[in-house]
Amino acid sequence: FDKPIFTGSICGYFVPFDKLELERIEDKKERYVFFLKKIHKSCLELADKLKWDTDVFENAYSESLTSGLRLIKEYKQIKSKDKKHWGQCILEKTEESSIVKLRIGNGQVDEVKLLEKRNWYISDSANRIGEKMKWLDNDKFGFKGKISGQYLYYSISEKKIETNLKLQYEDM
Numbered sequence: 001f002d003k004p005i006f007t008g009s010i011c012g013y014f015v016p017f018d019k020l021e022l023e024r025i026e027d028k029k030e031r032y033v034f035f036l037k038k039i040h041k042s043c044l045e046l047a048d049k050l051k052w053d054t055d056v057f058e059n060a061y062s063e064s065l066t067s068g069l070r071l072i073k074e075y076k077q078i079k080s081k082d083k084k085h086w087g088q089c090i091l092e093k094t095e096e097s098s099i100v101k102l103r104i105g106n107g108q109v110d111e112v113k114l115l116e117k118r119n120w121y122i123s124d125s126a127n128r129i130g131e132k133m134k135w136l137d138n139d140k141f142g143f144k145g146k147i148s149g150q151y152l153y154y155s156i157s158e159k160k161i162e163t164n165l166k167l168q169y170e171d172m
Contacts, residue, residue, distance in 0.1 A: 004046055011050075015042045032069050036061065070094050075130045077105075080138050085156065087141035089130040093119055098126035102133070102141060102154050112154050114142070117167055 005012040015038055025031050043057040071093040077086045085106040092099040100115040117126060129152070132143040140162075142153020152163040 004049060011046065013042055013046055029069065033065070036064055036069070073130065075133065077103075078134060078141075080135045080141075082138045084138065085135075085141075087133065087135060089114075089133040091126060091130045093124075093126070095119065098124050100126055100129050104141060104154065104156060106156070112161065114152060114154060114161055115163075115165075 002014075017038070022031065022034060025034055040057065040061045044054055046052070047054045047057060071091070073091040075089040075091075077088045079086050085104060087105075088103040090101040090103065090111075092101065096119060098115075098117050098119045099113060102112045102114050104110045104112065115126065115129070119126075129143065133141065134143065135141055136144055136151075136153055139157050140153045140155050142151065142162075144151040144153070150165055152161070152165055154161050
């Protein structure tokens with residue numbers, strides 16, 4: 001049980017787990033830290049056995065703790081068509097919520113919360129929004145669906161969010 005098992009490119013590894021130790025932890029976040037530590041320790045053991053560089057695992061572990069176990073994904077900055085501004089989408093997720101923010105730069109940097117909704121994990125629509133963000137014109141940064149006609153964007157000149165997205169009650 002101390003050697004990794006490969007099924008194709010998927011690596012399996014057995015890790016001792018003390019259910020009673022977990023049950024003694026009452027705080028939900030501390031339970032997550034418990035699992036994170038198990039995963040981290042396992043990754044380091046595997047890295048040692050398979051001669052992998054451990055830096056990526058150390059960095060991921062450190063960033064996970066520093067962020068308070070939030071996922072923060074920063075998409076690339078995109079210049080406006082007239083090259084006067086740049087826009088960037090930031091997706092922040094916790095267990096409960098998905099927040100889509102924009103950073104708009106044009107000498108100064110403004111950060112705007114574009115959307116906050118319930119996190120639906122793998123099927124969460126917020127996961128795809130960041131990839132679709134672009135400049136709709138030189139003033140509006142966001143997205144507009146060609147087929148659906150749905151839109152969500154921020155206007156620099158009006159300093160406001162425009163959307164026709166219809167979030168369900170369950171998304172709130």
